[in-house]
Amino acid sequence: MLSRLKFVPMRLLQAVPVAFGVTLVVFFMVHLIPGNPAESILGAQATPAKVAALTDQMGLNQPVVQQYWHFLSNLAHGNLGESYTYQVPVLTLVWQRAPVTLLLVAYSVVLMLIISIPLSMLAASRPGHVRDHAVRVIPLVGLGMPQFWVGVMLLLVFAVGTGWFPVGGYGDTMMDHLWYLFLPALTLAISISPVIIRSLRASMLNVLESDYVATARSKGAGGRSLFAGHVLRNAIIPAVSIVGVNLGYLVGGTLVIEKVFAIPGLGSMLIESIFARDFPSVQAVALFVAVFVVLVGVLTDVVYTLLDPRVDLTQRMNA
Amino acid sequence: MSVVALSRTVEPLLSVQHLTIGIPSSGGGHATLVRDVSFEVGPGVRYGLVGESGSGKSMTLKAIAGLLPRGVEVLEGEIHFDGDDVLTMSPHERRRIMGPRMAMIFQEPMTALNPTTRVGKQIAEGPRRHLGLSKADAQELAVDMIRRTGIPDPARRARAYPHELSGGLRQRIMIAMALSCKPALVLCDEPTTALDVTVQDQVLRLLAQLCDDMGSALTFVTHDLAVVSQTCSRLSVMYAGRIMEEGNVREVYEAPQHPYTEALFQSAPDFDDPGRRLAPIPGLPPSLTDPPPGCPFAPRCQYAIESCSTGSKPLVEVRHRHLSACDLADQIFGGTR
Ligand SMILES: Nc1ncnc2c1ncn2[C@@H]1O[C@H](COP(=O)(O)OP(=O)(O)O)[C@@H](O)[C@H]1O
Ligand code: SF4
Ligand SMILES: [Mg+2]
Numbered sequence: 076m077l078s079r080l081k082f083v084p085m086r087l088l089q090a091v092p093v094a095f096g097v098t099l100v101v102f103f104m105v106h107l108i109p110g111n112p113a114e115s116i117l118g119a120q121a122t123p124a125k126v127a128a129l130t131d132q133m134g135l136n137q138p139v140v141q142q143y144w145h146f147l148s149n150l151a152h153g154n155l156g157e158s159y160t161y162q163v164p165v166l167t168l169v170w171q172r173a174p175v176t177l178l179l180v181a182y183s184v185v186l187m188l189i190i191s192i193p194l195s196m197l198a199a200s201r202p203g204h205v206r207d208h209a210v211r212v213i214p215l216v217g218l219g220m221p222q223f224w225v226g227v228m229l230l231l232v233f234a235v236g237t238g239w240f241p242v243g244g245y246g247d248t249m250m251d252h253l254w255y256l257f258l259p260a261l262t263l264a265i266s267i268s269p270v271i272i273r274s275l276r277a278s279m280l281n282v283l284e285s286d287y288v289a290t291a292r293s294k295g296a297g298g299r300s301l302f303a304g305h306v307l308r309n310a311i312i313p314a315v316s317i318v319g320v321n322l323g324y325l326v327g328g329t330l331v332i333e334k335v336f337a338i339p340g341l342g343s344m345l346i347e348s349i350f351a352r353d354f355p356s357v358q359a360v361a362l363f364v365a366v367f368v369v370l371v372g373v374l375t376d377v378v379y380t381l382l383d384p385r386v387d388l389t390q391r392m393n394a
Numbered sequence: 395m396s397v398v399a400l401s402r403t404v405e406p407l408l409s410v411q412h413l414t415i416g417i418p419s420s421g422g423g424h425a426t427l428v429r430d431v432s433f434e435v436g437p438g439v440r441y442g443l444v445g446e447s448g449s450g451k452s453m454t455l456k457a458i459a460g461l462l463p464r465g466v467e468v469l470e471g472e473i474h475f476d477g478d479d480v481l482t483m484s485p486h487e488r489r490r491i492m493g494p495r496m497a498m499i500f501q502e503p504m505t506a507l508n509p510t511t512r513v514g515k516q517i518a519e520g521p522r523r524h525l526g527l528s529k530a531d532a533q534e535l536a537v538d539m540i541r542r543t544g545i546p547d548p549a550r551r552a553r554a555y556p557h558e559l560s561g562g563l564r565q566r567i568m569i570a571m572a573l574s575c576k577p578a579l580v581l582c583d584e585p586t587t588a589l590d591v592t593v594q595d596q597v598l599r600l601l602a603q604l605c606d607d608m609g610s611a612l613t614f615v616t617h618d619l620a621v622v623s624q625t626c627s628r629l630s631v632m633y634a635g636r637i638m639e640e641g642n643v644r645e646v647y648e649a650p651q652h653p654y655t656e657a658l659f660q661s662a663p664d665f666d667d668p669g670r671r672l673a674p675i676p677g678l679p680p681s682l683t684d685p686p687p688g689c690p691f692a693p694r695c696q697y698a699i700e701s702c703s704t705g706s707k708p709l710v711e712v713r714h715r716h717l718s719a720c721d722l723a724d725q726i727f728g729g730t731r
Contacts, residue, residue: 202464286505289461293498294520294571295489304519308510383510384555 156355214269243337319375442622445632503564514552
């Protein structure tokens, strides 16, 4: 079992060049953002001389390649720079904001599973039946609506309208967090559930037709014992990689949804930093998100390996 | 011995009467996969169903086990097991007999085991559910069953996943699983077809021996005449969803009473006479959606005459406990003995 997880360190090592590529793209994209950070910091009233002085002091006059080199050598020392806006190391800011976003992502995944598994079971247990069609069609409506819009609708109905949930924010205790993050997590879950339901339904149907399910039935398994003992785990395996692919999309969605619900996570930090031309913060968030997506990929493979004893990614790696 | 036990031996354990299985379709032209099949299996008896692939053997077995695929239904007939009408059983009642009273072994050991569960746990599942054993006791029973199938180091094997075992070992695991609750009847669907010949032989011996040990009856489906002769005492020969001939294995081998059975023998290799030329049966089985009238074998039968293609051809007793669906059985086979 454990020997099959030997691929993990290797995969983590492979994340290094990916992260390097991300810094390259992010760094040069940041410098395409129109506007001068010194101007943003000093405000509209600042004299051109002051702006020029600060620009010079920040090294923004140097050739971009030289700036990138400077950025990389700092990065090698674990230094991502200081936020122009807050004058503190950006890493400090990222570490403050990251748990919020991670919790939101994890929460969304849990809600997504809570929505998708029963619905796909409902559909797969009676293919062609009304409830199968319902389960297949209704989520498509959710897929057709922009995430942003779904979030605003939930906000209007369940926060502004009924007052069951807060309009925005994050709260102080864990219970608070779960309450504050419910609607945004639900928004994200709704947006990716259709894809997951579709894949789970298809794989459940496959498994239900399989020989080993017939074997299980011949041992007297049926209903819940059949689903829990033989169908679910085998049906989830092909869906895991689809969940993995969509987690990247989920993280992207988080960044937007945080803004809608005023959640102090990495997403809002990213958007604020872009508007403030706070280049080091933008770079740090982008780098963190990229590393996170890579880690999620590895995690997906770990889950895949743990669920399916036939999978040995270590061998594929050596081949 | 009690009166009940005595009366049991008189009554068949499994009785299939006029079983007709098909795919109902609203637009007409439905396919009939099995037509008017009747046979009985007594307690402890090993009964074979033989025929070319597509003749409806698996469907017959699946109907008995209540495992017909979606869309395929029993259209007519009755199946009694242990005196109970299994076709009218609720799913719940059905689940209660599957395992402890009736068990099934499938053709493909590669796909018939759950790939993500250790084989020991898969064997233990039935005993836990039906015999009320604790997890530990069921696991112990599973290891013991594996030992009884002759697999060395059973405790270690119990922890293996199916993909870590060879086809022969997997089929032994299937046997251990099927027999773990001492069923009265074991349904086998070509359990050795996917295995190579030497392994096939070992697995058949094992199956026969364990069934004897446990007093289990066997209903054994195969396309391979040699396999039935090795395993069963009585058999039916199926063709195009119908029984063509039924009799005791030895008598059917020595004196087949149906041209299809005879053709089947001539198309199969003979170990006693390896030099004999194989004579494949020319032509193809008839359409199941639009079967020709009369004898279904007529288009391929070397003895066919005009009257073969009209009227129904019921199974009739041509010798003692030896039935044939061929109109001309007496003329063709009678004179030669
Ligand atoms: N799932 C299914 N749905 C519809 N028809 C089937 C299905 N499986 C098999 N059949 C058809 O039923 C007939 C009998 O099949 P089967 O009982 O499996 O034959 P055998 O076991 O004797 O080879 C075949 O013509 C086959 O094509
Ligand atoms: S009834 Fe006629 S066609 Fe059919 S098996 Fe007998 S001789 Fe052949
Ligand atoms: Mg078959």
